[in-house]
Amino acid sequence: MIKKIIALVLVFNLTACAELQQVVNNLPTETGSNPLDIAGGLRQALDLGIDKQVSKLTQRDGFYKNELVKILLPEELQKVDKALRNIGLSSLADDGLRVINRAAEDAVKEATPIFINAVKDITFSDAKNILLGNDKAATNYLQNKTNTALYNKFNPVIKNSFGKVGADQIWTNIINRYNSIPFVNQVNPDLTDYVTNQALKGVYKMIAVEEKNIRDKVSSRTTALLKQVFAMQD
Structure with missing residues (x-):
């Protein structure tokens, strides 16, 4: 009896794998003659x-x-x-939080050209894997392709933005005020690196939001190509 159950499980798993492989094999080729341009559809989704x-x-x-x-x-x-708020300096604490977000907003303006180049490089093989992947497969592809370049681009922009939006002065004031409180352990954080990494996380999170919309909602597929391509993963 146990042998029969094991045999049935193996048959089921092999059948499922065969069906998935058949889907992959039946995807269009790169000849351009097929009306379904998988790579083009993924590029549109990321764009x-x-x-x-x-x-x-x-x-x-x-x-x-x-x-x-x-x-x-x-x-x-x-x-x-917390310490600043406890001694009545909530407005200074609020300013400190606001300006690091301002710097991130400034830096993201530099992202688009890097993203465009990465999207152009999507191959047909990449596209097939992305299409049959999870809800963040396209976003993960983009992150792998762009994370280092974006960090290198964001970091100096954020450093400059700290000066432009007054973050450096505000945080110098915040740190000095905090370090002057008796008995606290003094701090001197690398805010530029921290904000750079948080800005990157935010960028990829928002791209993932749109990718999930396109995968889950037919109404989010706003072009004929998107409708054709993503219908294959429904």
């Missing part, structure tokens, strides 16, 4: 995420008033924030 979601982050309060991506203070500075 839509960049245009619709990432562009929101570049606007004033794009990070600060978006609870999905709002940059909160690192653990080291949460005690600073």
Whole structure:
């Protein structure tokens, strides 16, 4: 009896694998003769995420008033924030939080050209894997292709933005005020690195939001190509 059950399980698993492979094998080739351009559809989906979601982050309060991506203070500075509020300096603490989000909003403006180049590089093989992947497969592909380049682009922009939006002066004041409180452990965090990494997380999170919309909602597939391509994964 046990042998029969094991045999049935093996047959079921092999059948499922064969069906998935058949789907992959039946996807269009790169000859261009097939009306379904898989790679083109994935490029459109990512372009839509960049245009619709990432562009929101570049606007004033794009990070600060978006609870999905709002940059909160690192653990080291949460005690600073709490201490300032306890001694009646809530407005100074609020300013410190606001300006690091402003710097991120400024930096994301540099992301689009890097994303566009990465999207152009999607191959037919990449596209097949993305199409049959999870809800974040396209976003994960983009993150793998762009994370290092975006960090290198964001970091100096955020450093400069700290000066432009007054973050460096505000945080120098915050840190000095905190370090002057008796008996506290003094802090001197690398805010530029922290905000750079948080800005990157926010960018990819918003692209993932749009990717999931396109995968889950037919109404989000706003072009004929998107409808054709993503119908294959429904």
